[in-house]
Amino acid sequence: MQVNEIAGKIKAAGVVGSGGAGFPTHVKFASKAEIFLVNGAECEPMLKVDQQLMAKYPRELIRGIELGMTATGAREGVICLKAKYKAAIAALEPLLPSSMRIHILKDVYPAGDEVITIWMATGRRVPPGAIPISIGVVVNNPLTLINVARAVDQDMPVITRTLTVSGAVRKPLTVTVPIGTSMTEVLAMAGGVTIDNPAYLDGGPMMGKLVNDINQPVTKTTGGLLVFPADHILIRRRTTSMEHILKVAKSTCDQCGLCTEMCPRHFIGHELPPSLIVRAVNYGDVNRPSVLLSALTCSECAICEAYACPVDISPMRLNMALKSQFRAEGSRYVGELNDADPMAEHRLIPSPRLVTRIAVGQYVMDAPLEEDGWRPTSVVLPLRQHIGAPATPVVRPGDRVHRGQLIADMEEGALGVPIHASIEGEVTAVTSQTITITR
Ligand code: SF4
Ligand code: SF4
Structure with missing residues (x-):
């Protein structure tokens, strides 16, 4: 199958990254890579999606990897998962072609942060502000690749x-x-x-x-x-006002540096120093402007907030506010990849310890x-379920649609993917943001 044909079918089916912010998959498949990596870490406690889908649909997953390797020219496919996903390993192992291997990740957080997954599985490090393809790696989530296989082999939309x-x-x-x-x-x-x-x-x-x-x-x-x-701590943290966060940061941060030591981006060699960002925000200490700008490279993994800080400060929330400000200003971060912390491997958080801490x-x-x-009986389909431009409706209220029918399309050349009817029925509303279908 030709590379263009694969990418075209994936785009037409509306496949986006299902493990992150919804980056259109056909764009990733248009790059050239050496390693095609599957991120099956699922390191967030409580989530059980990828581990079960890998066990149930191993053939589709491997087919999705094959298509990805063909499209990107990658010579190796690496499926990263944890030893405790025994059913997935048992289902995948007998089917693996010689060009693919399973990499067992430690049961730690944040093994599923793609920058950390790449580092753990290949030893390669993505520079700050860069994307994985810059070091020859493409990363996709298992469900994304299952959707790729279905799109290409069965013309099945997402x-x-x-x-x-x-x-x-x-x-x-x-x-x-x-x-x-x-x-x-x-x-x-x-x-x-x-x-x-x-x-x-x-x-x-x-x-x-x-x-x-x-x-x-x-x-x-x-x-x-x-x-x-x-009133659970996870909810209270998310509902705390920025004003309160700033007040707590100013009154209680003793610059112990734990948040920086445990920041996964920092310990693999990125500048990002949450403790210094807190200090800069508290005291207007901006001797090194790159310190504040490095907030743009924060993955929002929440380790600094939920695990590292002993006095309940949220450097992450400060970073999120800074990111919005810098993005609105069009600022960019440029920084070096420093040496990794020699203790980096030991700074990853064992999952059981994380579960207790949070x-x-x-x-x-x-x-x-x-x-x-x-x-x-009815569904409401947002026109923007992906990074990029929203899709444009191609149906009107009163239209009958069948399951899988195209209902919103993308302009040629725009970043994004089309949207399809997920049930059969009548289009009952079309707004600038959603399409409603009722049986
Ligand atoms: S949330 Fe905190 S620990 Fe995680 S990457 Fe951002 S600064 Fe580092
Ligand atoms: S861990 Fe908390 S107290 Fe320590 S430097 Fe970071 S924000 Fe300040």
């Missing part, structure tokens, strides 16, 4: 999403639902909540975003819906995969 529903719910599970299904319905599948003051995270406990509207739809990038009491022990449990065709 119309479902698999996510873990866990935490304070009656029946934790991992479900595959039509994209656009409301989170309320997904919660119902998990038997509903078990507490009277629930708060919700979209994603894992470390990097998940607070859900402000539980009726919001599942999108191509929704990997988890986690429920915690509203107080989610009672919520870490099985969430078995169920894919028995949940049929929502």
Whole structure:
């Protein structure tokens, strides 16, 4: 199969990175790489998506890697996962061609941060502000590659999403639902909540975003819906005002430096020093402007906030605010890749220790995969489920659509992917942001 044909089918099917911010996959497949890496680390406690999909769909995953290697010219495919994903390893091992291997990652956080995954699996280090392809590596998530195989071999568009529903719910599970299904319905599948003051995270406990509207739809990038009491530390941190964060930082930071020592970007050789950013923000100490600008290279892994700082300061939130400001100004960070910390390997956080530190022990449990065709009566499909420009609707209210039909397309040359109907029914609303389909 020709490279252009692979990329064209992936784009037409609307495949985006399912493990991150939704970068269009056809763009990654258009690069030239030496190593094609699969990030199956799933290092966020409580999430159980990739490990189960790798076990259930090993052939599609390997096919997706083959297509990726063909498109990028990579000579080696490396599937990174953890030893505890035994079912996935048992399913994949007998099928591996000689050009692919499994790399067992330590059970640590943040093994799934792609920069750290690459470092752990290959020893290569992505320079600050750069992307993996700059060092010859392309990284994709297992579900993305399963979607690639389906797009190329079956012309199947991306119309479902698999996510873990866990935490304070009656029946934790991992479900595959039509994209656009409301989170309320997904919660119902998990038997509903078990507490009277629930708060919700979209994603894992470390990097998940607070859900402000539980009726919001599942999108191509929704990997988890986690429920915690509203007064849980993970929720309180996310609802703390910036004013309070600045006050605490100014009054309590003793510059112990632990946040910098444990910052994964810092210990592999990036400048990013969260402790010095806190100091610069507190006292306007900007002798080295690159210190503040290095906030642009923060991965928002939350280690500084949730694990390292002994006095509950959030350097990450400061970084997030700085990033918005710098991006609005069009500022860029340019910095060297320094030597890695000789203790780097020992600074990764063992998963059991992380679970205890962030107080989610009672919520870490099985969430078995169920894919028995949940049929929502209506779905709301956002036009932007990916990095880049939103898709443009090609349907109108009153149109009948079938499952998998194109309903919003991308302009030629724009960064993004089309959107497809995830259920059969009637288009009941089209706005500048969403399309609603009702059975
Ligand atoms: S969130 Fe904190 S620990 Fe993580 S990369 Fe950013 S500064 Fe470093
Ligand atoms: S770990 Fe906390 S107290 Fe120590 S330098 Fe960082 S922000 Fe300050």
